[in-house]
Amino acid sequence: MKSVEETLLLQDLITHKNIQNNLSVPQLVEKILSRNEGMLTATGAVQATTGKYTGRSPKDKFIVKDEICENFIDWGHVNQAIDENKFEQLYEKVIAYLKDKNELYSFKGFAGADKKHRLPIQVINEYAWHNLFARQLFITPTEEELNTHRSEFTVVSAPTYKADPKVDGTNSETFILVSFKRRVVLIGGTEYAGEIKKSIFSVMNYLLPQKEVLPMHCSANVGQEGDVALFFGLSGTGKTTLSADPYRRLIGDDEHGWSPNGVFNIEGGCYAKCISLSQEKEPQIFNAIRFGSVLENVIINTKSRLPDYDDTSLTENTRAAYPLENIDNIVSPSVAGHPNTIIFLTADASGTLPPISKLTKEQAMYHFLSGYTSKLAGTERGVTEPQATFSACFGSPFLPLAPSAYAKMLGEKIDQFNTNVFLVNTGWTGGSYGVGRRMKLSYTRAMVHSALEGELNTVETVKDDVFGLEIPMHVPGVPDEVLVPKNTWANKSAYDEAAKSLAIKFHNNFKKFTQASDDIVQAGPLYKPE
Template identity: 55%
Template sequence: MELLQLGTKSPFIDVTKLGLLSRKINWNLDRHILTQQTLTLGQGKLSDTGALCVSTGKFTGRSPKDKFIVKDSYTEGAIDWGEVNIPIEAHIFDHLYAKMVHLLSTKEIWIRNCFAGANPHFRLNVTVVNTTPWANLFCSNLFILPTEEEMQTFKQEWLILQVPEFLADPKVDGTRQENFTIVNFSKKTILIGGSAYTGEIKKGIFSVLNFLLPHHHNVLPMHCSANEGKVEDVALFFGLSGTGKTTLSADSNRALIGDDEHGWADGSIFNFEGGCYAKCVDLSAEKEPEIFAAVKEHTLLENTSFFPNSNTVNYADSSITENTRAAYPIEYIANSKKPSLGGNPKNIFFLTCDAFGILPPISKLTKEQAMYHFISGYTAKVAGTEIGITEPQTTFSACFGRVFLPLHPIKYAELLGDKLEKHPDVNVWLINTGWTGGPYGIGKRISLRYTRAMINAAINGDLDEVEYIPHAVFGILKPQSCPDVPSAYLNPRNTWENREAYDQRALILAQLFVNNFKQFEDRASEEILSAAPKTVF
């Protein structure tokens, strides 16, 4: 049977060399066609804003325990093996690749040639193979698309096979269960089977860049958002879920470079992606107007629900999952920057939601403290959010993205330290978006209005000449005044009715930091260890 190929492809891509013998291949189709194909196949519905709404099926999030890295002569001595980076043997990968390619030979497939990395010196040429048009739409929205001229010279470096309908047999195939993601650095290939959740594609390439960039190019990969002011001053925002990373980086007065994944090369902050993958639970025009406006034609909405008898999305409905998502091109954000590049950062913000009410709402960090808090990656879960949690519980995720780090976290912290040493004018701030006046249940959440005022003051240089006092336990520097923020807010101890209780809680939180850091002590330098909080007065 003759091979039927639709769309535009690079003359340097030969599917037969990939082992793909499918009889119908859709190459780099535009977003309108992919949307229409999805509707024709009955795989999605349009919302009243024109967004394409789909279900990812059984998996509505990543499955980190089913992500593997092939352990071979290239990776054996480089990867930080353990619960995060789970090894798998090369022959298992080869066996699964052969089985997946055989299944693809019976399918209509969609192929996307694209880039990961807005800086051309460090970007990867990626070919993604999907078995649904809407997954290919996701790739069109999230990756950087070649121009017509670039397509004519495009040569593949990395290959991703995403085949949700391929289910592994753990007893035969060597996986933990039916679904899996396997990264093979030697063969520059990622296999995704058994899961239609598109975040596996996005984070698979993020993990690849997290290995290649520091290992070969001395570039720091970062799980952060980035924006730029009118004087080309770049700000970075790190933070775990619920700390306000996306919300605080969305500023109508600053251009958005990217919302999630970036690299810091000498003289350059660059986005890894060409789009955004925003959480949209409880999304509203009032709370997040930029994201709300981006949910329009060709945006992909995952696992959302409609109001009854309508095609209007009910963002408050999390009955399918809390992890509802909107995938859209970055240019859908009105003040986004294209290309998604900026200079060295001027300000770096570590966001934490401290439910203990101990950390100041803003504090300035020394280089050593920046490295220590970067490795710690602290936030807290609050009572009532999960069954069994009756008081605040600490959460630590190294470098604010531990599950995506193939190398040891100390490697990334040392790279950050090197950047800060080379660029001493960079300010690093710790921002507490959590509680003040007491812990969760007693105190109150720090006002978003005040948080924005403090961030703006830091960016505008209004905190450059103010007085700072070290925190008695954590040693971080507290500004004693800030425009548009009551001075009482800046010293959390003074907001507590019982200051002795504050002191006791501060020592408890400090001990939790120290306990968490024990796993890194054998690799950490003395300068990093010197930034640890006190555990006794």
């Protein structure tokens, strides 16, 4: 396949006289400060703001419909199609727009720590701080690798270029367009850096299954005995927090592939939520935010230059981007064996799901396809309080293929490697959102630790009469009354109503998975609507 650099239009931009290639971290920091793109903080990190777009814009993401991918993409409201001609016209306009800029920034690197399955990429940015973000989030090549690097996918980011929906075929001024034919991601109209990271993840979700590799929206770590754990969950459910364990080495915090040889990180850095971050509760993340890191939409004291992680005046979706090397306890390179344990994380705003339950193989497939959680404030435009949502495979916004394709691969791997699966609720207890409270992080850590150490494999359980989940009766370090959700509610009838309401939502959502076997369908909540 031809390199994307061989296309004349992009080649013209790549060889632009003012493009700055693979600048070092100090050079990029100097550029950011001299261009007034950000502020140097007391921790040494750079702080930048993203304007009115402080989260992803899923309604503005499109895939170019062409002969390369037309028969493979799961087209719909997640994977919206855009006409190839519309893309080409906008592509040319954005390239011309960027060529007039005084300076551009290019990063060449990789997505995928496993050299057998990595994707050589290039990121071209209008902003220096976006290029620093890309450098910290993707895998930086050695000098030798850089000399032979040939990009197979390129991200072109022009945040100040705004689309005209009537002319360009977009839904708004913002656009995230993926062309598998051009092997280009085109981003404009938004300064939110997360679009750069997630666009490449979407690309990997399309390419890796062709190599018999399961792409996963999960964090991963490995214990002292070499046991590997995966943590699936949407943004805000605790993937980054729970995988940063001082007693386990971090493989990665968000995106992984599961190949025939084991697990590997797709990224070279972490993109952690900063809301209420403290050294006491999350020391590894707190201490990782130092020189070269990027703080996104975090409020900074203008005099002391100290970050205020409790200030959410810009957004609750405050973020920190830093390289994996800033975490002391990591696996390098970011590859490991096959998973012993899988944790499905959900932030249940109804307060009715158990804080931990052990899943059968069929229940695991049911909950993987369901991907239930509560979408938390700030992760997407317009989300201001938790909203119940079902995101297939815990990553529906990033799945170009049908969810069943990924679920089939996961089911086969669970069978092959006899992997234990748990559902962990990091959401509310004692009542729904607004009445109850978030589960204590110390309790969740204790439950996850017990699951990973095998302490819950033989413990006595009780079956939840609404959801059919097996709840451990005892977990070291956790009060027994916390384990059964109904016990934490003052109003038991209100619990019954809320639990049944959530069960109905599960059943209604699962109707779309018409190809699921009867065993998987029956593994859903026991309570069924009449």
